[in-house]
Amino acid sequence: MRSIIGATMKSNILANPFRLKQEGIFTDKMIASLLIPILIEEIMIAVITIADTAMVASVGETAVAGISLVATVNNLIKQMLVALATGCGVVIAQYIGKKDLTEAGNAMKTGLYSILFLSFSVSLVSFIFKRSFLSAMFGHVEEDVFKNALLYFSLSLVSYPFLAIYHVGAASFRAMGNSRIPMFCSFMMMGMDLLIKAILIYGFKIGVAGAGISTITATAFVSGIMLLFMTSYKNTVRIKDIIKINVDFPMIKRILGIGIPNSIEKGFFQFGLLILQRLTASFGTAALAANAIAKSLTPISYTLGATFSLGIINIVGQCMGAKKTEQAVMYTKHMLKINYILGFIVNACCIIFAPAILKGYNLSEEAYKLSYIVFSMYCTGSMIIYPLSTVLPFALRGAGDTKFTMMVSTISMFGARIGLAYVFARGMGMGLIGVWLSMVTEWIAKGIVFLLRFNGGKWKEIKVV
Known part of the structure; x- marks a missing residue:
């Protein structure tokens, strides 16, 4: 008897925490094949973004200023397109779980045309009112900066419909459990963009126009590749008769019912970041430099969270479509556990090696200390609460509980x-540290609310398909 107990205890101690205790719709291998390409893609995006920023910085101060202004708008539009595409992905995942591949294909096609129409409409209206829009967004800026911003914005608008195609395709393939195709297309798009940008900026010396043209070329080419993948007979789910447009209003309602709340949430979040950016700008040069450097290091930490978020939404979506809510709970807990283990290791390393990394930047003593403090706060918060505040709501979204996540995220952004941030930074005189402390506090508030919602189980009653 003693030997049996001892053997059991030993097996529990030595049990691999990354393996499922029991397998359901998804096996360990299937989860790994979904998550690993997403992780590679997220790391790749972080690295190429740094190279892209360095390249754009060489075109001159006014050009960089104009591009950076438009980049905030582009990021907002991109996040909203991703959110709408996520709605399409959730519906597809649930139909796959339900084993209704015909309707899953219909959802892919309907989502593609719906989001393509919305993105084209945004591009057209924005182009017509581009001057008024930029003036309203950024107020009075230097004439040369405004001209560069206007040129880059005009070119960026052309790429929005192509980005819509890519993001719908990426969300659709992840819903099928195939994250290799989005990774391949993402790598191709960013690689092409970087290569063409280098040729046009360094070779042809056309500056801002080169930056815009490279983006249009890369997104247009990759959107065409993505369409080929989406119509391929090799896929579990594919678009049939892509030229034939069928208006399926119930399907549009399902997709937008998830996509629009998600999109509104992303929009408010980006707007909230702009408000905080203005607050941070009032703390002086050292604080601005420290904030910029600390933010540039955060992808090392949040890449894991982004990976598990994109994975968990599709896994839960398939479980809910199959009416296996107990498996949705099991997979959510399992993936949160892995996220916590890996997150602890990565963030602990970030805190340990941050001083050495920061010494590579030409910072003043004040900026160096500030950047280390706020980055360490970020990493500590990521270890303790980030998975609950950011990854767990993606499980709820996979079940279709997007209105609740939108409400909580919006209230916590503006309320917490x-x-x-104003209470800590201005009222208590904490400056930049107060802004970052407010972020971690918001994570704690959201994490508690989302955990209560998850444990309450009301999300299990939501019917999407």
Whole structure:
């Protein structure tokens, strides 16, 4: 008897925490094949973004200023397109779980045309009112900066419909459990963009126009490749008769019912970041430099969270479509556990090696200390609460609980993060540290609410398909 107990205890101690205790719709191998390409893609995006920023910085101060202004708008549009595409992905995942591949294909096609129409409409309206829009967004800026911003914005608008195609395709393939195709297309798009940008900026010396043209060329080419993949007979789910447009209003309602709340949430979040950016700008040069450097290091930490978020939404979606809510709970807990283990290791390393990394930047003593403090706060918060505040709501979204996540995220952004940022930073005189402390406090508030919602189980009653 003693030997049996001892053997059992030993097996529990030596049990691999990364393996499922029991397998359901998804096996360990299937989860790994979904997550690993997403992780590679996220790391690749972080690295190429740094190279892209360095390249754009060489075109001159006014050009960089104009591009950076438009980049905030582009990021907002991109996040909203991703959110709408996520709605399409959730519906596809649930139909796959339901084993209705015909309707899953219909959802892919309907989502593609719906989001393509919305992105084209945004591009057209924005192009017509581009001057008024930029003036309203950024107020009075230097004439040369505004001209560069106007040129880059005009070119960026052309790429929005192509980005819509890519993001719908990426969300659709992840819903099928195939994250290799989005990774391949993402790598191709960023690689092409970087290569063409180098040729046009360094070779042809056309500056801002080169930056815009490279983006259009890369997104257009890759959107065409993505369409070929989406119509391929090799896929579990594919688009049939892509030229034939069928208006399926119930399907549009399902997709937008998830996509629009998600998109509104992303929009408010980006707007909230702009408010905080203005607050941070009032703390002086050292604080601005420290904030910029600390933010540039955060992808090392949040890449894991982004990976598990994109994975968990599709796994839960398939479980809900199959009416296996107990498996949705099991997979969510399992992936959160892995996220916590890996997150602890990565963030602990970030804190340990941050001083050495920061010494590579030409910072003043004040900026160096500030950047280390706020980055360490970020990493500590990521270890303790980030998975619950950011990854767990993606499980709820996979079940279709997007209105609740939108409400909580919006209230916490404006009530906790922005409100407390002013209290901590201005009222208590904490400056930049107060802004980052308000972010971690918001994570704690969101994490508690989302955990209560998850344990309450009301999300299990939501019917999407």
